[in-house]
Amino acid sequence: xxxxxxxxxxxxxxxxxxxxxxxxxxxxxxxxxxxxxxxxxxxxxxxxxxxxxxxxxxxxxxxxxxxxxxxxxxxxxxxxxxxxxxxxxxxxxxxxxxxxxxxxxxxxxxxxxxxxxxxxxxxxxxxxxxxxxxxxxxxxxxxxxxxxxxxxxxxxxxxxxxxxxxxxxxxxxxxxxxxxxxxxxxxxxxxxxxxxxxxxxxxxxxxxxxxxxxxxxxxxxxxxxxxxxxxxxxxxxxxxxxxxxxxxxxxxxxxxxxxxxxxxxxxxxxxxxxxxxxxxxxxxxxxxxxxxxxxxxxxxxxxxxxxxxxxxxxxxxxxxxxxxxxxxxxxxxxxxxxxxxxxxxxxxxxxxxxxxxxxxxxxxxxxxxxxxxxxxxxxxxxxxxxxxxxxxxxxxxxxxxxxxxxxxxxxxxxxxx
Amino acid sequence: xxxxxxxxxxxxxxxxxxxxxxxxxxxxxxxxxxxxxxxxxxxxxxxxxxxxxxxxxxxxxxxxxxxxxxxxxxxxxxxxxxxxxxxxxxxxxxxxxxxxxxxxxxxxxxxxxxxxxxxxxxxxxxxxxxxxxxxxxxxxxxxxxxxxxxxxxxxxxxxxxxxxxxxxxxxxxxxxxxxxxxxxxxxxxxxxxxxxxxxxxxxxxxxxxxxxxxxxxxxxxxxxxxxxxxxxxxxxxxxxxxxxxxxxxxxxxxxxxxxxxxxxxxxxxxxxxxxxxxxxxxxxxxxxxxxxxxxxxxxxxxxxxxxxxxxxxxxxxxxxxxxxxxxxxxxxxxxxxxxxxxxxxxxxxxxxxxxxxxxxxxxxxxxxxxxxxxxxxxxxxxxxxxxxxxxxxxxxxxxxxxxxxxxxxxxxxxxxxxxxxxxxxxxxxxxxxxxxxxxxxxxxxxxxxxxxxxxxxxxxxxxxxxxxxxxxxxxxxxxxxxxxxx
Numbered sequence: 022x023x024x025x026x027x028x029x030x031x032x033x034x035x036x037x038x039x040x041x042x043x044x045x046x047x048x049x050x051x052x053x054x055x056x057x058x059x060x061x062x063x064x065x066x067x068x069x070x071x072x073x074x075x076x077x078x079x080x081x082x083x084x085x086x087x088x089x090x091x092x093x094x095x096x097x098x099x100x101x102x103x104x105x106x107x108x109x110x111x112x113x114x115x116x117x118x119x120x121x122x123x124x125x126x127x128x129x130x131x132x133x134x135x136x137x138x139x140x141x142x143x144x145x146x147x148x149x150x151x152x153x154x155x156x157x158x159x160x161x162x163x164x165x166x167x168x169x170x171x172x173x174x175x176x177x178x179x180x181x182x183x184x185x186x187x188x189x190x191x192x193x194x195x196x197x198x199x200x201x202x203x204x205x206x207x208x209x210x211x212x213x214x215x216x217x218x219x220x221x222x223x224x225x226x227x228x229x230x231x232x233x234x235x236x237x238x239x240x241x242x243x244x245x246x247x248x249x250x251x252x253x254x255x256x257x258x259x260x261x262x263x264x265x266x267x268x269x270x271x272x273x274x275x276x277x278x279x280x281x282x283x284x285x286x287x288x289x290x291x292x293x294x295x296x297x298x299x300x301x302x303x304x305x306x307x308x309x310x311x312x313x314x315x316x317x318x319x320x321x322x323x324x325x326x327x328x329x330x331x332x333x334x335x336x337x338x339x340x341x342x343x344x345x346x347x348x349x350x351x352x353x354x355x356x357x358x359x360x361x362x363x364x365x366x367x368x369x370x371x372x373x374x375x376x377x378x379x380x381x382x383x384x385x386x387x388x389x390x391x392x393x394x395x396x397x398x399x400x401x402x403x404x405x406x407x408x409x410x411x412x413x414x415x416x417x418x419x420x421x422x423x424x425x426x427x428x429x430x431x432x433x434x435x436x437x438x
Numbered sequence: 439x440x441x442x443x444x445x446x447x448x449x450x451x452x453x454x455x456x457x458x459x460x461x462x463x464x465x466x467x468x469x470x471x472x473x474x475x476x477x478x479x480x481x482x483x484x485x486x487x488x489x490x491x492x493x494x495x496x497x498x499x500x501x502x503x504x505x506x507x508x509x510x511x512x513x514x515x516x517x518x519x520x521x522x523x524x525x526x527x528x529x530x531x532x533x534x535x536x537x538x539x540x541x542x543x544x545x546x547x548x549x550x551x552x553x554x555x556x557x558x559x560x561x562x563x564x565x566x567x568x569x570x571x572x573x574x575x576x577x578x579x580x581x582x583x584x585x586x587x588x589x590x591x592x593x594x595x596x597x598x599x600x601x602x603x604x605x606x607x608x609x610x611x612x613x614x615x616x617x618x619x620x621x622x623x624x625x626x627x628x629x630x631x632x633x634x635x636x637x638x639x640x641x642x643x644x645x646x647x648x649x650x651x652x653x654x655x656x657x658x659x660x661x662x663x664x665x666x667x668x669x670x671x672x673x674x675x676x677x678x679x680x681x682x683x684x685x686x687x688x689x690x691x692x693x694x695x696x697x698x699x700x701x702x703x704x705x706x707x708x709x710x711x712x713x714x715x716x717x718x719x720x721x722x723x724x725x726x727x728x729x730x731x732x733x734x735x736x737x738x739x740x741x742x743x744x745x746x747x748x749x750x751x752x753x754x755x756x757x758x759x760x761x762x763x764x765x766x767x768x769x770x771x772x773x774x775x776x777x778x779x780x781x782x783x784x785x786x787x788x789x790x791x792x793x794x795x796x797x798x799x800x801x802x803x804x805x806x807x808x809x810x811x812x813x814x815x816x817x818x819x820x821x822x823x824x825x826x827x828x829x830x831x832x833x834x835x836x837x838x839x840x841x842x843x844x845x846x847x848x849x850x851x852x853x854x855x856x857x858x859x860x861x862x863x864x865x866x867x868x869x870x871x872x873x874x875x876x877x878x879x880x881x882x883x884x885x886x887x888x889x890x891x892x893x894x895x896x897x898x899x900x901x902x903x904x905x906x907x908x909x910x911x912x913x914x915x916x917x918x919x920x921x922x923x924x
Contacts (some may be wrong), residue, residue: 022834057846105844122841124834143886145750152723153752155871155911155918159888170892172906172919197923236726242915258726269920282850285677368675 027101029335029341030117030130030352032108035063037315038136039091040328041335045134046098048070048339053128055119061095062088063138064161065324067168070189072216076325087324096349107108111287115310131342132310132335133321133332135284135298139316141186142276146236149181156244160186162276167197173269179247180204181235183211183218185413187274192221194272201227202266206233207250207256207422210386212413213274215321235271236263244254269414287311294363295319300351301368302342302377304334312338319365319380323378323413326380331379347373353396353428358435360410369420371428377420381434383410390436392418397430410436447471447610447806450630450639452617452653455479456489456791458781459600463523465802466607467817469807473639474609477616477649478904479914481866481895482597483867484647486785487876488722488754489701490569490671490710493589494532494786497552497560498695504764504797504801506555509786513557514792519792523631525591526703530635532588533687535579535739536878541583541689542750548690554584559586561859565749574680574740588685590703592718593788594876602790602865603819609814611866614914616645621655622774639809642802643778643798648719648757650767650781659771662762666719666755667784669711670728672736673750673923675884676705679742686739693764695785697735699743704851704879709736709748716755744901756784766790768797769807779800804832822860822877826852847897848890850883855860855897862901869902895919 027115029045031038039330045052060066065073068084075081078090085093095102105119117128141159145329157382158166158174165174166184167311178194180187191201204222209232211218222229230249236258281289282399289306290299297318298306304314314334315327340346360383379394387410394402401424410416425432449465451458454476465472478484496510536542545562545656552560561576561584568582569575595887605611612632619631622641629638632806646653651664694713701707727921729751736743759767759782762773767782778801780794803809822835836856837844843856861877868874871881874894879889881894895918899906907919 023832057849075860100680105845107849118830120833120844121835122837124837124843124844125830140885141888143749143888145748145886146746147752148726148729148748150724150729150751151728154913158858162888162891163890166919167923173921174918174924175920185699239723241720241722242913243911282677300908366619385503398871408565 022127024127024129025053026129028131028336029134030055030128031134031136032061032111032117033136033138033317034061034102035136035138036065036088036091036324037109037138037316037331038087038134039065039095040312040331041134041136041338042100043091043094043098044332044335045339046100048410050251050339050342052100052410054095054102055106055108055117056102056104058104060141061092061102061104067165070193074326076323081124092199092330094126096420108283111283111311113288113308114212118298119206132312132338135311135313135317136315136331137280137283137317139277139320141273142278143272147376149238149274150234152239152241156240157238158268158273160184160190160272160384163272164190164193169191170362173197173199175199177202177268178270178272179235179266180272180274182206182276183213183229184214184274184276187215187272189223190272190274191227191371192225195225195227199270203228203230204267205233205235207232208254210411216412234258237269244271247271253418277297279317279320283319284317286311292345292363292367295365299367300365302366302370302375303346304330304366305336305337310341319363322413326415326417353381354431356431356433357381360387360434360436361434364434371422371425376422376423377425379418379420379434381416382414383412383436387436388429390438392416393435393437394418394420395433396428399428401425401428401432444636444638445471446627447637447639447643448800449475449643450475450628451643451645453645453647453650454478454597454611455484455645455647455787456597457647457780458643458795459597459604460791460795461643461645461780461893462604462609462648462797462899463600464799465467466604466609466794467812467815469812470807470809472604474604474611475615475617475637476611476613476632476718479614479870479910481601481613482594485754485756486593487596488669488671488752489593489788490708491591491593491702491788492532492698492700492786493789496555496557496587496588496789497583497585497689498620498690498786499551499552500554500628501551504513504765505765505786505790508766508797509556509788509792510555511796512585512790515792516591519807520591522817523603523819525595525599528590528701528703530588530590530683530685530701532585532687533572534583534687534689535575535632536581536689537578545581548583555749557585557587560584572684572686572726574681574682574739576739577758590685590701591788592703596788598866598877599819599821603848604863605865606819607815617656621652622657626672628776631639631921639776641776641778641802641805643780645780647783648755650757650779653786654771654779656775657777657918658776659774661772662779662781662783663756667758667762668714668715668716668721668753668755670724670732670751671708671710672729672732672748673752674707674709675747675749678747680740681743682740684708688735688738692863695906697732699739700738702881709733710735715758719755722753722755724751728753749886752758752815755789758780766794768801769776770801776805777819778805787898822864823857825854825857847878848883850885854879858897862898869898870910870912871898871918874898
């Protein structure tokens with residue numbers, strides 16, 4: 022058993038962990054990244070399509086290229102990286118235990134940054150009935166098989182869910198000669214980014230069937246068909262609309278869930294909507310010294326925003342470890358209201374002189390609306406230009422500190438149509 | 439090979455479920471030659487794997503039935519078996535909830551049953567006592583039966599343990615061996631023809647589950663009929679916002695114990711199960727209505743049950759001997775001597791299995807089989823390492839011996855590469871993705887193998903020396919991958 026001491030221990034070496042590590046190191050902290058896989062980069066390594074980096078680097082990179090920019094910095098800055106190292110436990114007092122091929126490792130951390138990312142919702146979670154043969158994959162594992170393992174998951178696929186990974190995979194399968202019969206989405210609107218609908222479906226003539234879902238998967242050994250049906254406004258299948266489609270593969274892109282099993286062990290409180298930790302504007306959880314960023318905190322739409330958020334978490338974690346993080350007791354809660362499903366952060370400090378970044382998503386599309394933030398009855402922020410709000414897009418708004426200095430009462434974030 | 443030159447077994451058991459493996463585990467104690475024939479590519483692939491795993495103590499069966507005799511007897515054997523055979527067991531107790539005055543009468547009846555059936559530590563408790571023990575239980579529960587001795591097992595793990603121990607003591611186990619014909623020879627012995635081979639035996643134990651009547655028919659026996667009682671089940675994440683520690687049932691109806699919420703040995707839960715008779719014996723598909731019934735059933739027990747905690751849904755069929763008052767059908771054939779039926783093993787088949795095994799042993803002895811103790815018999819079986827249960831010191835030691843135990847493959851259930859490799863090379867090793875899952879729990883957690891399946895595939899291909907596209911998911915024609923991309 023070996024014991025290490027670090028200012029900042031970062032759990033996860035994906036995009037969030039990498040950016041947090043670089044940023045913490047730039048604050049002169051002693052930093053370690055603990056990564057369960059054999060390489061850094063996380064899920065970016067299998068995202069070989071372009072489209073990453075438009076905000077952070079002002080250029081279009083592939084996933085591995087985007088990751089490489091940070092991996093290079095991690096190497097240049099001499100940040101300690103523990104690969105093939107799985108964290109098994111984190112305690113409230115920031116003791117991290119992990120295992121690797123050398124045995125059990127213990128880390129005493131000044132601050133911990135949670136950057137474990139998310140997992141995909143599965144067939145079991147959405148409870149699709151039928152047979153349980155081979156051929157049902159989450160879009161992510163199909164992507165792994167094709168892009169990194171060079172293996173073919175099937176010959177004819179039906180894709181359920183119009184999340185971005187599902188859309189990207191519709192194109193990827195087509196390019197590999199695997200027929201995509203169609204993409205089916207239970208909601209009346211697509212769940213992925215608009216650009217992916219155009220680039221991945223429309224350009225390849227792949228139909229997108231809205232308000233339609235898979236009601237049954239057939240095939241005891243291997244999938245041989247699925248039954249799809251139209252759904253009503255309560256997402257219930259409409260009798261008589263069933264249709265059977267022959268296929269040997271089903272791909273699911275039906276949502277992502279932050280992976281917070283370790284956070285829970287550390288006693289970190291989770292938000293029932295985001296399924297991620299409750300954090301304040303420093304991205305600090307309710308357990309002092311434990312920070313969270315990226316998809317473990319809330320599912321992001323674009324990796325660039327993961328990076329920006331993680332840089333902030335890394336910096337704040339480094340400051341915390343050096344006892345240099347300003348903290349006042351004047352925290353006020355931030356609530357989501359109306360069409361707004363959640364906000365990150367859930368708490369801000371109106372007196373610390375810093376501007377607040379408020380992130381949120383809406384639950385259903387709004388054709389034209391503006392973001393409004395109130396402190397009690399008082400309006401403290403109103404977006405100037407009305408625009409379209411989509412559940413697939415994460416909204417980020419900057420609330421000037423001057424606007425809320427001296428306010429009493431909680432902040433509420435809503436969208437007015 | 440000439441038939442006469444073939445080895446003559448004393449007993450061949452047909453069917454490798456919890457019943458058949460229980461029987462070979464019992465017969466392994468005696469100085470006889472025993473073989474097991476299983477049609478699937480692994481053991482416990484039918485009713486045994488589609489099961490909730492409750493070792494019912496035996497308050498349920500009507501006094502005087504075979505069930506009433508064998509269920510308590512089997513259940514009482516489990517704690518010692520778990521020690522000897524090193525399988526997981528969890529002492530949970532059961533509560534059967536009453537929601538009405540009529541239900542309370544039923545609870546009293548069950549308490550009486552328990553007394554007659556010889557089941558100890560069963561009592562009637564009040565609604566408040568129920569909620570004291572389990573705070574999330576519905577306010578509508580007026581009272582309950584509390585059976586203190588109920589335990590929980592993983593039926594597949596038990597069947598594996600039975601079979602491994604039997605194998606260790608000399609039992610031959612033949613997988614992928616589907617019985618196609620049974621004939622009685624002039625010398626009074628049976629010849630069994632499978633899809634691969636022929637076998638000779640003096641006695642047959644028919645433990646072929648839902649196909650037991652079809653197997654019996656091959657020997658010209660038409661004494662009973664089997665139909666499947668189909669049941670939907672759900673697996674629930676080990677992190678439940680309303681955790682429970684006791685198995686919970688509503689009051690039973692004649693055909694079913696009702697929809698229960700069951701805490702499993704490894705910390706997750708099962709909701710099970712619905713009950714509808716089916717004519718298609720192969721149909722283990724599940725259905726939306728059944729899943730909804732399960733969720734409704736869970737809410738009846740725990741009003742704030744979180745539907746979002748369900749991580750998997752599945753179904754199984756329990757073999758029911760028709761026109762038999764829901765009792766087991768275990769006896770020597772009336773028409774063909776030395777052919778023992780161990781059939782109609784519906785619920786509580788898991789709980790009864792060790793009792794059934796002893797009963798079948800006695801039937802064999804009554805039919806003339808000479809049972810002398812096996813010299814050098816070993817009653818123990820050692821389970822493979824369960825890394826998640828080791829202390830830090832043990833982990834260090836294991837990893838120092840084999841660094842593959844330091845590589846976590848399944849993050850949800852903390853399963854290491856070392857454990858998967860061991861499961862593949864066990865005496866009855868895993869050779870499918872699902873086989874690995876049932877032995878190690880890799881892929882059983884909340885991500886349902888989304889992160890680890892490609893790793894398990896690689897390990898299986900490497901250890902079995904086959905290409906990845908030849909790795910099976912479960913059944914014979916169930917490739918996970920269909921070749922390489924360009």
